[in-house]
Amino acid sequence: MSREKDFQVFSDCHQHDGITLRRAKQVDKGAIWQVHIRSIREVCKTHYSEKELRMWTEVLKPDRYEEQINKGPFYVAVENETIIAFGNLNKKSGEIEALYVGPEYLRRGVGRKILQTLENEALDSGLKRLCLTSSLNAVGFYEGAGYRPQRQKRWLLPFEMVVCVTMTKKIA
Numbered sequence: 001m002s003r004e005k006d007f008q009v010f011s012d013c014h015q016h017d018g019i020t021l022r023r024a025k026q027v028d029k030g031a032i033w034q035v036h037i038r039s040i041r042e043v044c045k046t047h048y049s050e051k052e053l054r055m056w057t058e059v060l061k062p063d064r065y066e067e068q069i070n071k072g073p074f075y076v077a078v079e080n081e082t083i084i085a086f087g088n089l090n091k092k093s094g095e096i097e098a099l100y101v102g103p104e105y106l107r108r109g110v111g112r113k114i115l116q117t118l119e120n121e122a123l124d125s126g127l128k129r130l131c132l133t134s135s136l137n138a139v140g141f142y143e144g145a146g147y148r149p150q151r152q153k154r155w156l157l158p159f160e161m162v163v164c165v166t167m168t169k170k171i172a
Contacts, residue, residue, distance in 0.1 A: 020077070031076075094129060134164060
């Protein structure tokens with residue numbers, strides 16, 4: 001896998017096309033939560049019912065990101081001091097646990113930028129393969145980045161099951 005220079009993060013903060021990518025801080029939890037909620041409600045509505053979206057977002061709370069931020073790597077993309085996207089990697093499991101982009105920032109390379117940064121972190125940690133669970137609407141994005149669908153699975157929410165797709169990519 002090539003490491004595109006534009007997307008490498010050499011320190012805790014890197015800027016590209018007016019968007020800064022930096023490590024998340026605990027103070028970012030509320031803004032991360034807002035991006036997460038908006039992305040699910042507005043972007044995922046093409047593939048999920050209103051009931052599924054409501055159940056999905058009701059389980060999310062700002063404090064749920066605390067542990068993920070602490071263990072990292074967890075990145076946020078910032079434009080004009082506003083968090084517009086986020087993503088995190090679990091190095092122990094080799095799983096990209098989350099990658100969400102605010103609806104108005106789709107197709108601007110923000111998701112790809114975060115994904116490449118997480119992949120670089122994985123490579124630096126000696127990981128050879130990454131996995132993730134994709135929402136149905138994001139499968140094409142991940143396929144474009146070299147991930148391959150493995151199987152559909154049902155993700156349990158409090159009173160609803162939503163269909164997702166597990167995907168993997170060999171990175172080394």
